[in-house]
Amino acid sequence: MSQEDDLIPEDTPGFVVGEKKTIEEYAKLDAEDESLAKWKASLGITTDTSELLPVAAGDKRRLVILEMVVDVEGQDPIIVDFSRDSAAQIESKKPQIKIKEGSIYTLKIKFRVQHEIVTGVKYLQAVKKAGITVDRVEEPCGSFPPNTVNKPFHEKQFPEVEAPKGMLARGSYSAVSKFIDDDKTVHLAFPWTLQIVR
Incomplete structure (x- = not known):
């Protein structure tokens, strides 16, 4: 099995991807329901574009990975900063992570969503x-609206691993x-190296 085969998400029987809507369409749904309107606003679903985080001209990405943090028990966190990189630069960066054998560690991803809501994001990893293949991870992350000035990024922390x-x-x-979504859109795929040391 190739590494690419390891990175195909499992299908959930009976699951059908819902109809895509714009932020404006979501904001207008049940607009007369005040509590629902407050809940949607708390998620960043708003028609007020002045609240949305500005997007660099020409940047068509919908999900932008900003940082990958490997937090290893007993040592300083390993931070890989992608915030200034394009998708092509991230794909060619090939970070190297070094972890002591038997250590407990967690992976945390910081990312930004722009332009429109991204639904059913999953994180896949093959080692x-x-x-x-010695390890395969498929972790659902959720659905996310575009980031706002008040909430400039999202974070996802994965379960502890030994x-x-x-x-x-x-x-x-x-x-x-x-990173892939319900529509099977691959937002980013990048290689990295893991070193297990004594």
């Missing part, structure tokens, strides 16, 4: 050693992370 340990576990692993 291989010597060409053999790094493998032992002589056979130590060494270099190749990994690929991928």
